[in-house]
Amino acid sequence: MAILGANGSGKTTLLKILAGSLEPTSGTVEVDGVPLRHTRRGLRRHRQDVQLVLQDPDDQLFSADVVHDVAFGPANLGLDGSEISERVAEALDLLSIEPLAGRPTHELSYGERKRVTIAGAMAMRPCVLLLDEPSAGLDPAGVEEMFHALDKLEKNHTTVVLSTHDTALAYEWANSVAVVHGGTVRQGHPDEILRDGNVMTAARLRPPG
Ligand SMILES: Nc1ncnc2c1ncn2[C@@H]1O[C@H](COP(=O)(O)OP(=O)(O)O)[C@@H](O)[C@H]1O
Ligand SMILES: [Mg+2]
Incomplete structure (x- = not known):
C-alpha cells in the first residue's frame, strides 16, 4: 500500500502514529481489532508486529558495522546468539546486501544505508513494514534495487506500506493507495483514487502519466 x-x-x-512512536490526539490504532496501548508493554508488543523505517537512514544507524546494526533489534528482544545470527542472515538475504555484512555503515552509499535500515526492521520479523519515503534521494538504479528488495519482502508475506509523493511509482507498485490531505485520508484502488482529478488536485498531486 502507498x-x-x-x-x-x-x-x-x-x-509514526501507526508505528506507535506518536500517540494520536484522537482515535486509536488497532491491530487485528486489538487497540494499541501506549504502555511499555503495549509498545513492545506492537513493535514485534509493526516496524517503521524512517526516511533518513542516519537517524536509525548507529552500530559500527552492518551486521551489528541489523542484529540490534533482535538482540534487544533478548534472543540467543544463534537465533540472532539466523535472523541477520535472513534479513541480509531479503535485502540482497550479504556482501555488505562486515562493512562499516558510514562507508556505505545512501541507498545501501537505506537497505541496511530496512534489513534491521526485517530482522524483527514484522507482519507490517512501514517505510517513510523509501525511494527519496535514490538515483534510478537505486530505486530499482529498492523495489526489487520490496518485491522480495512481499513474497516473504510481509505487508509493505510506504509513503511517497511519486504518484507514478505508487500507481505502478501499490495494490491500494491512501491520499493524505487536510487531515483526511482517501483510500482505495489506485485506478479509483489516482484517476480522480478532484482528489488529486485538492491534494496537490500530479496524476500518474
Ligand atoms: N510533532 C509534531 N507536532 C506538531 N506538528 C507536527 C509535528 N510533526 C510534524 N508536524 C506538522 O504536521 C504536518 C505534517 O507533517 P509530516 O507528517 O512531516 O508531513 P509529510 O511527511 O507528509 O511531509 C506539518 O505541517 C508539520 O509541520
Ligand atoms: Mg515526511
Whole structure:
C-alpha cells in the first residue's frame, strides 16, 4: 500500500502514529481489532508486529558495522546468539546486501544505508513494514534495487506500506493507495483514487502519466 501526499500533508505523522512512536490526539490504532496501548508493554508488543523505517537512514544507524546494526533489534528482544545470527542472515538475504555484512555503515552509499535500515526492521520479523519515503534521494538504479528488495519482502508475506509523493511509482507498485490531505485520508484502488482529478488536485498531486 502507498500513502501519498504533498510535502507537509502528514505522511510521516501518520506512519509514526501507526508505528506507535506518536500517540494520536484522537482515535486509536488497532491491530487485528486489538487497540494499541501506549504502555511499555503495549509498545513492545506492537513493535514485534509493526516496524517503521524512517526516511533518513542516519537517524536509525548507529552500530559500527552492518551486521551489528541489523542484529540490534533482535538482540534487544533478548534472543540467543544463534537465533540472532539466523535472523541477520535472513534479513541480509531479503535485502540482497550479504556482501555488505562486515562493512562499516558510514562507508556505505545512501541507498545501501537505506537497505541496511530496512534489513534491521526485517530482522524483527514484522507482519507490517512501514517505510517513510523509501525511494527519496535514490538515483534510478537505486530505486530499482529498492523495489526489487520490496518485491522480495512481499513474497516473504510481509505487508509493505510506504509513503511517497511519486504518484507514478505508487500507481505502478501499490495494490491500494491512501491520499493524505487536510487531515483526511482517501483510500482505495489506485485506478479509483489516482484517476480522480478532484482528489488529486485538492491534494496537490500530479496524476500518474
Ligand atoms: N510533532 C509534531 N507536532 C506538531 N506538528 C507536527 C509535528 N510533526 C510534524 N508536524 C506538522 O504536521 C504536518 C505534517 O507533517 P509530516 O507528517 O512531516 O508531513 P509529510 O511527511 O507528509 O511531509 C506539518 O505541517 C508539520 O509541520
Ligand atoms: Mg515526511
